[in-house]
Amino acid sequence: MKIIEAQVYDFNKENAPCDTAKPGDMLLFRTLDCFSNRIPDENTTMADLDYTYGFANPAAGPVYVEGAEPGDVLVVDIYDIQVADEGTIATDDHCGPLFETTGYRTKKIKIKDGVADFNGVKFPINPMIGVIGTAPDGDPVIDGFVGNHGGNMDNKHITKGARLYFPVRVPGALLQMGDVHATMGDGELCGTGIEIPAEILVKIQLVKGFELNWPVLETQDKWYVNACAPKYDEALMNAAKEMQRLIMRITGWDAEETYMYMSVQSDVEISQGCEPCEVQLSLRIGTPKLYDLEPLVPQP
Incomplete structure (x- = not known):
């Protein structure tokens, strides 16, 4: 099984693959959190970071899939998502419906035995992948953005046991993923879930010659x-x-x-x-x- 650790910050047909794989291969993606692991404690906020291109939502990859050609579909089965024992929630002054009354704040969330602790309120986690997809055939798309190639879909159902289908638009597909959340509500109201480093175990396969316009x-x-x-x-x-x-x-x-x-x-x-x-x-x-x-x- 190949381990994918290289990090990239956009979905880009010009990105050099960090590895290659064949249909049927199992791959382990090791990912940073959406802040590139740059918020060590609650005294550091998003205001202290250069939250621009080259920092946000790093994705492990890309992986070149042998035999994947434009017009095919890349199939990704999620076998497991293992997360760290601490995650981060953060707010800023320009995200979500309550942005006008919200400042910069960071909160660290401990996770033990699959349970998160928020001020003594405990709830089970359900790790999901925020950013996953293939390279577009046009302009690059920053990892924090979403498109018909995938990207920052932030769909809370992208969890262990799910299967995804992505349109292949460039040779090799160039699969990458990251931005794991220990848990997240629909809408992601303040702009972050429980952001957390993770290991994602997947299996890749191909469907040849099938039209798919969106993931x-x-x-x-x-x-x-x-x-x-x-x-x-x-x-x-x-x-x-x-x-x-x-x-x-x-x-x-x-x-x-x-x-x-x-x-x-x-x-x-x-x-x-x-x-x-x-x-x-x-x-x-x-x-x-x-x-x-x-x-x-x-x-x-």
Whole structure:
């Protein structure tokens, strides 16, 4: 099994791969927290950091996947996520709905036996990957941003046992991931979850020659299309169009029937919405699995 430790700060077709892998390989990604492990204690805040390109949301990778070509789909199975015993929550003065009354503050959260302790309130963690994806074929995208390649989707369902499908847009796909949260609520209201270093164990596979316009997440009982845009209505349109297209492909239903089915069975969920932070709004549409039909995305 290969261990991936090199850190990069953007999804970029020009990034040199730190390693190569073949479909079927297991990979262990060792990641820093979203602050590049630069907040050692509660006396250090985000105001003390150069929170610009080259600092935020480092991702381990990228890994060149042999045989991955534009037009394919990269499949990533998450086998395990192990986190450190302490994480960080931080606020600033420009992120989330309460930004006007919020200053800079750091809070360290101890984790023991899978339980986080916030001022004596204890709750189980559910480690999830905030940043994961493949390289876009256009301009680079900073790790802290999200797009149709993946990136900073901040989808709390990207956890152990989940399977992700990413469009391959450059030779080798260039897979990278990081920004693990011990836990995070939908929306990530103040802009951070419990940010934490981690080790992520995954298996990679390929689906050859399948059109995928946005990343898809498969859980035990649902399919999710992940999409984004500067505003909610545009992000919703992006996710809805892709979900409708994929359902139509496997059911043979027309657009109107599919739209009606989505209205009664699909859920719209906000992954991250931290205006006035310039990161785009990230959302997902989840539809229950249709077990008597073929999968929404072909299996590797």
